[in-house]
Amino acid sequence: MVKNISIRLFFIFSLMVSAGVCTLPVWGGSPKREMRGVWLATVWGIDWPSVTGTTPAIQRKQKAEMMELLDRCEKMNLTSVFFQVRGMADVMYDSKLEPWSSFISGKRGISPGWDPLEFVVNECHKRGLECYAWVNPFRWSAGTNYDSDIDRKWKDQGWLLSYGKYTVFNPGIEEVREHIVNICREIVTGYAVDGLVFDDYFYPNRIPETSDAPDYALWQEQSPWMSFGDWRRANVHKTVADIHCMLLDTRPDVRFGISPAGVAGKSHTSSDKWGMLPCGVKADDWQYKEIYSDPLGWLYQQTVDFISPQIYWPTTHSTAPYEPLVRWWSNAAGLYGCHFYSSMTLAPLEKNNTPSQRSEILRQVEANRALSMTGEFGSVFYSAKFLGKLSQDIAREHYSSKALSPRICRKGGEKPLSPSGLSSKGGVLSWREQKCDSGKLRRYAVYAFPAHLSREEIMDTGGDGIDSRYLVRISYGCSVAVPMGMGYAVTAIDGDSVESDPVFL
Structure with a gap:
């Protein structure tokens, strides 16, 4: 309370x-x-x-x-x-x-x-x-009576619950x-x-929520001390x-x-x-x-x-x-x-x-x-x-620049490792992926900005890394075509959308 x-x-x-x-x-x-x-x-x-x-x-x-x-x-x-x-x-x-x-x-x-x-x-x-x-x-259905082998199995198991035109898994x-x-x-x-x-x-x-309901007996068997709706x-x-x-x-x-x-x-x-x-x-x-x-x-x-x-x-x-x-x-x-x-x-x-x-x-x-x-x-x-x-x-205007997903804050969350070996050749920017936990998706934010700008000048005023106006690509691989003659930066992004420190070229 x-x-x-x-x-x-x-x-x-x-x-x-x-x-x-x-x-x-x-x-x-x-x-x-x-x-x-x-x-x-x-x-x-x-x-x-x-x-x-x-x-x-x-x-x-x-x-x-x-x-x-x-x-x-x-x-x-x-x-x-x-x-x-x-x-x-x-x-x-x-x-x-x-x-x-x-x-x-x-x-x-x-x-x-x-x-x-x-x-x-x-x-x-x-x-x-x-x-x-x-x-x-x-x-399961919005009115159609499916009758494949697996559908008949689900029916025989008593898994389906119907009322009106809708049938659902119970x-x-x-x-x-x-x-x-x-x-x-x-x-x-x-x-x-x-x-x-x-x-x-x-x-x-x-x-x-009456005794006529098809799941009434199951409710009574499992949790009769709860209301039907709460169950x-x-x-x-x-x-x-x-x-x-x-x-x-x-x-x-x-x-x-x-x-x-x-x-x-x-x-x-x-x-x-x-x-x-x-x-x-x-x-x-x-x-x-x-x-x-x-x-x-x-x-x-x-x-x-x-x-x-x-x-x-x-x-x-x-x-x-x-x-x-x-x-x-x-x-x-x-x-x-x-x-x-x-x-x-x-x-x-x-x-x-x-x-x-x-x-x-x-x-x-x-x-x-x-x-x-x-x-x-x-x-x-x-x-x-x-x-x-x-x-x-x-x-x-509203979506004039690319964006990153909002960050999900989980306990123990740390920044992912930054990519390494950033290089550019023939309008293609490439880098090496750092090892990460098995099974976790990684992607990369690629930034391109006028080469005369300092690193301080390209930063987001809210303190969230590099400004999104310079975000040119989200990549799930380790190379991407970029406009030539620019300054570049790449960050790694984990599944929670936490961004690593940038590496610059």
Whole structure:
């Protein structure tokens, strides 16, 4: 109780401080550290691919479409791509545990003849982009009755939980939770992904809390002393915590985040439970009782590195205005040492691609920066197919320079070793990689600046190494083409986005 009182008092203070900047300052320019992500949806071919099948011609078309999307991400100076690799308990990679996705090959369980996740990781890294594996942890179907061998096995095991049109893996079954952990382990140990992210599908919408519920007997068997709703939310918490522990054991450099619905922590749901002030907007925290999602619990338990709530409303919305929600989420995440990166929708641009609508989105980007309590901020756009409608506006000023991801602060974190042997020949800068812990991804920040400038003159005024205006490339390899006749510097960056001391040429 004392801890919750202290947390609540700090939360009140932090909200008062952020409320002092309620008049949103105009923050143009391009900060050095910022999550600039995009959701790349594959389920139903929302963003990619436009065609499914297994022929060489279809493979070439799918790869060409992906490279076009990633080229746009690079030109916009984004940092990260959230690539959907598991939408309906089917996958976009060569798995030993689950079937190939019909959204790539045209038929569930049939290989497309290539490995999309391997391809996307490699193509992202060629462009200096982080690749996050986007996983739907529980969803099995949105109405389709899949009947492959593995699907029949899951049915026979009693793993599936249905209500309405949705069927999910039952979070109350321990073997189900172990399976989800194993899927995530397969991804992060088999592929050089930079992160892992879940979205907002948990229990089926509005599944009842009565004896008619399909998981009623399981609740009574396991935890009848808990309320039905608390038991379901605890099952989700267990899954998130198990994923967190698995990552610490296998790939501690992988960042883990979740993208819940945009409103949480109301006074009648979970704010008091976790010692926080309630979210003050009029809109309801429907996710708490309808899908049993309680994001404040993940933040309190520190089982995620970041939270990316789907704040899909404009600044003028009557019940869920954008800026108050950003302020509340930023404070809630910062309170427990987690990062907050707002997920924003670009969908209005499809029918209303006007200067005022684009200005609304840019204002939201500014809000994400200006209302950050911790200074570790970002924006994740939904979804990739709309990027072209915003690319010129945002690249003109807000993303005018490249950026590094925000730093994740972990216990015992030290700067990575600087690269060595920096040399330049024929417009190609190269260096030698220093040894690092096995399994940890390393990448490099490459800077080019006018040779007449001193080292002091090129430094970031905030004390974060070299200024981002000179950042020309993020490289996952040890050589890169650079503009000739400049001064150069290279730093190593670890999975937590901690930057080494620079080496100069």
